[in-house]
Each structure stands twice: as C-alpha cells, then as structure tokens.
Amino acid sequence: xxxxxxxxxxxAAEHAAIYAYGPIGxxxxxxxxATAREAEDAHRHRRDALVVLMAGRGTDPPTAAxxxxxxxxxxxxxxxxxxxxxxxxxxxxxxxxxxxETTAPDREVALDALVDAAVRATRWRxxxxxxxxxxxxxxxL
Amino acid sequence: xxxxxxxxxxxxxxxxxxxxxxxxxPPLPPDPLAPLLRSNRRLTGHxxxxxxxxxxxxxxxxxxxxxxxxxxxxxxxxVRRPAxxxxxxxxxxSPATNVPAEAAxxxxxxxxxxxAARDExxxxxxxxxxxxxxxxxxxxxxxxxxxxxxx
Numbered sequence: 001x002x003x004x005x006x007x008x009x010x011x012a013a014e015h016a017a018i019y020a021y022g023p024i025g026x027x028x029x030x031x032x033x034a035t036a037r038e039a040e041d042a043h044r045h046r047r048d049a050l051v052v053l054m055a056g057r058g059t060d061p062p063t064a065a066x067x068x069x070x071x072x073x074x075x076x077x078x079x080x081x082x083x084x085x086x087x088x089x090x091x092x093x094x095x096x097x098x099x100x101e102t103t104a105p106d107r108e109v110a111l112d113a114l115v116d117a118a119v120r121a122t123r124w125r126x127x128x129x130x131x132x133x134x135x136x137x138x139x140x141l
Numbered sequence: 142x143x144x145x146x147x148x149x150x151x152x153x154x155x156x157x158x159x160x161x162x163x164x165x166x167p168p169l170p171p172d173p174l175a176p177l178l179r180s181n182r183r184l185t186g187h188x189x190x191x192x193x194x195x196x197x198x199x200x201x202x203x204x205x206x207x208x209x210x211x212x213x214x215x216x217x218x219x220v221r222r223p224a225x226x227x228x229x230x231x232x233x234x235s236p237a238t239n240v241p242a243e244a245a246x247x248x249x250x251x252x253x254x255x256x257a258a259r260d261e262x263x264x265x266x267x268x269x270x271x272x273x274x275x276x277x278x279x280x281x282x283x284x285x286x287x288x289x290x291x292x
Contacts, residue, residue: 092282099278100271111266111278115259118282122289132204133290136211138282140275 006098007054007106008062010113013094014047015064020087023070027080032127036084039120043091046113053109081128088121089141096139114139172220174273177265177280180258181216185209187254190238191247198244202251205287212280219273252291259284 021040028036054061074080095114102110118138125133188206192199241247262281269277 096275096278096282099266099274102274104267107267107274111263111281114278115263115282115285118286119289122286126290132207134204134208134283134286136208136283137276137279138286139279 006101006110007050008059010094010098010110011047011050011054012062013091014043014050015062016068017043017087017091018047019064019068020070020083023074024080024084024087027074027077029077032077032081035123035127036080039084039088042116042120046116049109078128081124084124085121085128085130088117088124089138092117092121092139093141173265173268174216174220177262177277178213178216178220180261181209181213184251184254184258185213187238187251190240191251194240194242195244195247198248201248201290205290208283208287212283215276216280219276248291252288255284255287255291259288 018040021036021043025033025036025040051061070083071086072079072083074083092114095110095117098110099107099114121135121138122133125131185206188202188209192202192206241250259281262277262284266274266277266281
C-alpha cells in the first residue's frame with residue numbers, strides 16, 4: 001500500500017525515461033543500441049504495470065507529456081550515454097523516494113525498480129567509461 | 142544522618158550478594174541491521190583477501206571496496222549497539238578465506254557473495270521501518286550494481 005503521490009511520481013518518471021530513450025537510441029549503435037532498446041522496454045513494462053496498479057485502485061494514472069525538454073542536446077554517442085546515465089539516476093531517485101512511503105506489496109515494486117535503474121546506470125557508466133562506475137547510495141541525489 | 146544512611150546502603154550492596162545474586166541488565170535486542178553490518182565486514186575482508194593475491198584487480202575492485210566502507214560507516218552510526226563493536230582481532234575475517242588462484246574465479250567468488258548480500262539487503266529493506274527503507278534500498282541497489290561490475 002502506498003501513500004498518495006509517490007506512485008504517480010514514479011509513473012511520471014517512467015514516462016519521461018521512455019521519451020528520453022528515443023533520442024538516446026538514435027545516437028547509439030551495435031551493443032549499446034541493443035542495451036538502450038532493452039532499457040526502454042523495461043521502462044515500458046514498468047509503466048504499464050503501474051498504470052494497471054493505479055487504475056485498479058481507482059487512482060487516475062498521470063499520462064505522458066507530449067514532449068519533454070532534455071537537459072542537453074543529444075547529438076553524438078557520448079551525449080547519448082551521458083543522458084542514459086542521467087535518466088537512470090533520476091528514475092532511481094524517484095523510486096528510492098517511494099520506499100518510505102510504501103508498505104508491502106508496493107515496497108517490493110519500488111525496490112525492484114530502484115535496483116533495476118541503479119544496475120542500468122552502472123551499465124551505462126561502464127559503457128561511457130565513467131569511473132567509478134558505481135555510487136555508494138544509488139538514488140540518493 | 143544522610144551520610145550515615147548512604148554508607149549503610151553501600152555496605153548493604155557490597156555484602157548483599159552472598160544471599161541475593163545481582164541480576165545483570167538484560168542485553169539489548171540485536172539491531173536488525175547488525176547482520177547487514179556483519180556481511181558488509183565479511184565482504185570487505187574477502188575483497189581485501191582477493192586484492193592481496195591479485196593486485197592486478199585493484200582498479201576494478203577498489204571503488205567497490207570504497208562503497209562498502211561508506212555503507213559500513215552509515216550502518217555503524219545507525220546500529221550503535223554493543224553487537225556492532227568490533228570483535229577481538231578486528232572485523233576482517235581470518236586469512237582462512239580461500240582465494241582462487243585464477244583472477245576470474247576470484248571475481249566469480251565475489252560476485253556470488255555480492256548476490257547473496259544484495260538479497261539480504263532486499264529482505265532488510267522490505268522489513269524496515271519507513272525511516273530506514275530508503276537507505277537499505279540504496280544499499281541493496283549498490284550491491285546489485287557490484288554484481289553488474291563483476292559480471
């Protein structure tokens with residue numbers, strides 16, 4: 001069970017992540033493009049599950065914005081990798097913030113999402129050659 | 142008069158134990174975070190053991206050790222119970238840790254330990270009161286990220 005708001009915020013973050021993977025995927029190829037596709041699929045699955053969960057409880061799930069302002073232009077693979085790291089860090093932060101607001105079974109949903117986002121952020125830092133590739137407290141911005 | 146009374150009380154305390162055994166205060170229940178701190182220390186010890194045998198892994202493993210050290214500081218701060226005081230001989234495990242001679246096998250050993258540590262932190266997060274849930278979620282996510290680095 002969840003306090004009002006935190007699942008809605010998580011859903012909004014998932015919408016934004018799905019949007020961001022559009023320009024990210026365009027600038028990557030090979031193995032990195034495949035990783036971006038998997039990541040985007042994971043965010044879509046999470047979004048769909050959240051929409052079902054919220055609708056089942058009679059809460060109106062927030063819809064995606066038509067467009068989002070990216071924090072910087074994605075004109076090359078380096079920028080795409082940097083944005084991918086940022087997207088996963090932001091998603092991790094939103095799910096981490098949901099943890100204290102949730103109890104079973106929702107907390108497990110939030111924890112799974114935080115862990116997945118943190119692992120993907122690590123994967124993208126490795127791809128971008130960012131060192132260190134890990135942070136002590138994922139999601140704590 | 143008061144001084145005499147106080148003296149009598151002290152004398153009574155000193156001699157009274159011959160027929161009434163003093164009851165020690167009950168030990169504090171172990172903090173639920175104590176096992177997490179123990180696995181943190183064990184893991185750090187195993188990283189150090191691997192590094193002693195495979196110094197060529199320093200660049201890869203040092204950042205992971207630093208993360209565990211940061212976790213230990215926060216956990217120790219939260220636990221602050223007698224159970225968290227270092228055992229005689231220190232936290233680091235005895236050199237009985239068998240470090241595989243092949244670096245790849247040593248990394249696989251650490252990866253398996255991080256997987257178990259990740260699952261342990263997940264259980265702790267799910268069972269935690271709200272004020273600890275975010276921290277434990279981050280520790281779980283960090284351990285999961287280590288599995289990714291070691292894969």
